[in-house]
Amino acid sequence: MGYRELLTITRQEQVFSRDARDWRDLTKEVVSPRSGLLPMMARRPDVTGADGPEHRRLRKPLDDGVARIDQRRARLQVEALCTELIEGFSRRGRADLVDEYATVVPSLSLASLLGLGGEEGRELLRAPTTLSADSTDAAHDGDRPDDTAGEPGNRAHLAFSAAPTSAPRRYPHD
Numbered sequence: 001m002g003y004r005e006l007l008t009i010t011r012q013e014q015v016f017s018r019d020a021r022d023w024r025d026l027t028k029e030v031v032s033p034r035s036g037l038l039p040m041m042a043r044r045p046d047v048t049g050a051d052g053p054e055h056r057r058l059r060k061p062l063d064d065g066v067a068r069i070d071q072r073r074a075r076l077q078v079e080a081l082c083t084e085l086i087e088g089f090s091r092r093g094r095a096d097l098v099d100e101y102a103t104v105v106p107s108l109s110l111a112s113l114l115g116l117g118g119e120e121g122r123e124l125l126r127a128p129t130t131l132s133a134d135s136t137d138a139a140h141d142g143d144r145p146d147d148t149a150g151e152p153g154n155r156a157h158l159a160f161s162a163a164p165t166s167a168p169r170r171y172p173h174d
Contacts, residue, residue, distance in 0.1 A: 013051040019043060069113060077112045081105060
C-alpha cells in the first residue's frame, strides 16, 4: 500500500471508519466479545477512535501543539537520537536496522518532542507491542481466559497514553 492509498483510507471516514462501533466484524460478533484481540480492536475514546466532528475536536489541540514545535530543536533532538542509536550498534558491529533503527527513531523522536525521558520513550515504543503480545499469548496460553488476555497490555497502553498530560513537562516554556 502506498502513500496515496493511505491518504484515501485515513481521509474517507464514511468508508474507512476509525470508530470501532462501526466495524462490521465487531458489531456482528465475528470477533467474540471474549477475544484476546478485543483490546486492540475495541473503541478507544480518543482521537484514534473517533470520526467526524468528534475527531476534529480531539485532533485540534494536537495540531495546535505540533504547530508550536521548535523545528530547529526537533531536528537537533532527532539527529542526537540517530547518532546515539548508530553508535550503539556500531560498537557491536552488527544491527537489525528495522528493529533497532527504523522502528525506534519515530517513537523515540515523538517521545522527546513530548518531553519524555529515555525510559518513557522506550515505554512508548513497547506500548503497542504489549497489546498484541498479550493477545497473541492468549491463543497459546491455557491458563488465561480469552476475555482477559489483552487486558494487561491494554491497561499499560492506556496508562502510558495518559502520562504525558499528567506528568510535569520537561520544557515548561513550550
